[in-house]
Amino acid sequence: MLNFLSLTTMFFVSLAVAALSAVLLLHPRVPLTFVRIHTGIITLPALTALVSLITNHTNGIFGPWHFDALGWLMAFFILTIGLIVQRYSVRYLLGERSYRKYFALLTLTTGAASMTWLCNDFRLLLACWAATLLGMTLLIGLNREWQVARKAASFSGRQFLLSWLFSFVAIIWLAQVSGHWQFSLAISDDGLRQLDSWERTGINLLLVLAVVIPAAQWPFHRWLLDSAVAPTPVSAVMHAGFVNVGGIMLTRFAPLLSGDFAQIFLLVLAGISVLLGTGIMLVQVDYKRQLVASTIAQMGFMLVQCALGAYEAAIIHLILHGLFKAGLFMQAGSAVRHYERISRTPDRLSFFWKVVGGVLGLLVGVVYWLTAPGEGYQLISSLILGWSLSFAWTQMIAYGQGTIERMAGFSVVAGMALVFGFIHYVLSGVLHQAVYQHTQPSMLVAIFALFILVSGSTIGAWLGRHASSGSFAVLYLWLVRLGDPHPVTVESHPNYLVKYISRGGNYK
Known part of the structure; x- marks a missing residue:
């Protein structure tokens, strides 16, 4: 079995090889087909981080580095996201002038980010x-x-x-x-x-x-x-x-x-x-x-x-x-499509099923919180779990049309609950020793969080019932303005394409 020192050495060597591959890709004489080889090379540090996460159950300090479950998990997560996106970009960005630069920068950036959380x-x-x-x-x-x-x-x-x-x-x-x-x-x-x-x-x-x-x-x-x-x-x-x-x-x-x-x-x-x-x-x-x-x-x-x-x-x-x-x-490219709006008319049982979903979410949240009422983590998890179950139940079951659709919705909700439970169990087991646990929110912090939650829900409910009021219009326009980027970062069309077209479609 690989020991601690061997795994850490393999991780940094694989990161160095990936960085060297990224720099090599910048050379114009290197064929673009090397990109596929490069995406294979960057798989190595992600796999090494995964092996380290699975096999390394104790904290280890080696020089300026601190290797624990949280650091290995973040390294694996960041490198895996970078790997998936780069594999996706091989064809998506083909033809871009900055094609080589993109892969090199993304490799170096994700490599630096993965090392950040291993630093001691x-x-x-x-x-x-x-x-x-x-x-x-x-x-x-x-x-x-x-x-x-x-x-x-x-x-x-x-x-x-x-x-x-x-x-x-x-x-x-x-x-x-x-x-x-x-x-x-x-x-x-x-x-x-x-x-x-x-x-x-x-x-x-x-x-x-x-x-x-x-x-x-x-x-x-x-x-x-x-x-x-x-x-x-x-x-x-x-x-x-x-x-x-x-x-x-x-x-x-x-x-x-x-x-x-x-x-x-x-x-x-x-x-x-x-x-x-x-x-x-x-x-x-x-x-x-x-x-x-x-x-x-x-x-x-x-x-x-x-x-x-x-x-x-x-x-x-x-x-x-x-x-x-x-x-x-x-x-995102497939987000814009033509479709027919499907209107749903709730039947007489919809209200009953909504109440059932709300009560079920409340019971599950309370029971989960009572398993460890003194932990801040448990409080947040119970709120998330209860609200998510109630929301999913309403969308998938309460608004279903007929018995068959509600049964299908129940099957989906049950499957999602099983998947969530498995993922939560695995990640909790990995993080339990690596994450600071001896803390719980002060009463002032908890009251303030509850105030934000209640006030936000109250305002949203009021605006939903007064969608034609002047207050709704003011809030709507304010949010539109708040959500707009700076004017200098918006164009009706990319002006640089004019130069591109004037050169007959030749970037160079």
């Missing part, structure tokens, strides 16, 4: 995270001939630089006060005892600001709307593996954040982002920007989980959301 040295972590931010900026502006893409990349790059500076100041501050550059020592009990309460709050506030920017949370959400001009595969990687950084970083710094005032600050920004992202998604007509708004809301919910101390739930959420959103982006 603060300086190395900052370097890897800076490389990830730079790579994502270059990917957004991949088409340099298109002015809109350059503007979007410029704005996103400035936002990313601000995020990195926040994290730089926070990490340097923590390292200086704790007296350790090693991550594991700085956030240990002995290291945290070196911090005064105001220093702890200051560092946490900087970390929160550092993570809400790449997570596209209000008021820093506009960069993600601007980035919709990036190629669809770039958007898939961005929404699947890049915006999730907030949940991973806050989980790593959980011992520092737990019980601090910064949790309330995070909850406020994330709660507002959930409401605004959902509203923008409902009023947008552009499909990619609907997905962007959905990501804003989903990342807000993930950060709400972190604010409540449910770090395990946040990691599971970001993984499932990443896989789901990557799939949506890669099939």
Whole structure:
């Protein structure tokens, strides 16, 4: 059996080979058919991370690296997303002028991102995270001939630089006060005892600001709307593996954040982002920007989980959301189709089945919460489980037409529940020892979260009953404006194509 040192060596060697393959691909004399070989090469680090995740059940520190289940899981997840998207892009982007550059940048960016969460040295972590931010900026502006893409990349790059500076100041501050550059020592009990309460709050506030920017949370959400001009595969990687950084970083710094005032600050920004992202998604007509708004809301919910101390739930959420959103982006081209609207007229049994679904969701949520009522993770999971079951039951069963359709809907709901239970069981087993568990939300944080949930539901219900009112019109137009990107990142058609056509269809 491979030992710990052999696996880590194989992982970094495979990453180095993948990076060398990416650089080699940039040479114009290398045939484009090498791309298929390259996508085979980048499979190696993902497989090595998977083997390490399965076989390595203990924490291991090797030089500036910290190998644990969370780090291996994130490395495997990021590299797998990059592999899937690159395989998808082999034919999708064929003919693009930046074809070679795209594969090289994406390989280097996902490689740097995968190493970020394996770092045990603060300086190395900052370097890897800076490389990830730079790579994502270059990917957004991949088409340099298109002015809109350059503007979007410029704005996103400035936002990313601000995020990195926040994290730089926070990490340097923590390292200086704790007296350790090693991550594991700085956030240990002995290291945290070196911090005064105001220093702890200051560092946490900087970390929160550092993570809400790449997570596209209000008021820093506009960069993600601007980035919709990036190629669809770039958007898939961005929404699947890049915006999730907030949940991973806050989980790593959980011992520092737990019980601090910064949790309330995070909850406020994330709660507002959930409401605004959902509203923008409902009023947008552009499909990619609907997905962007959905990501804003989903990342807000993930950060709400972190604010409540449910770090395990946040990691599971970001993984499932990443896989789901990557799939949506890669099939975005088939989103526009002609179809006939199907009108459903609820029968007399619909109301009864809706009540049954609501009661069933409530019972399942309460029973699940009572299995461990003192854990913040259990509270969040019970809310998600109960609401999801009630919603699925209403859509698949209560609104079904006739007995056969309701039976089919019940079969689908039951199958989804089994799949969810299996995935949840596997990921919980992997993360239980690696994720900070000894935390639960303070009463103030829990009350504030409940207030956001109730107020959002109340406002939504009121607007649904007053869709023709002036307040609804004002809110609708405000959300439309809030969901619009910067004017300089919007064109009715790509102006650079005029130059392309004038040259007879020759890019060169």
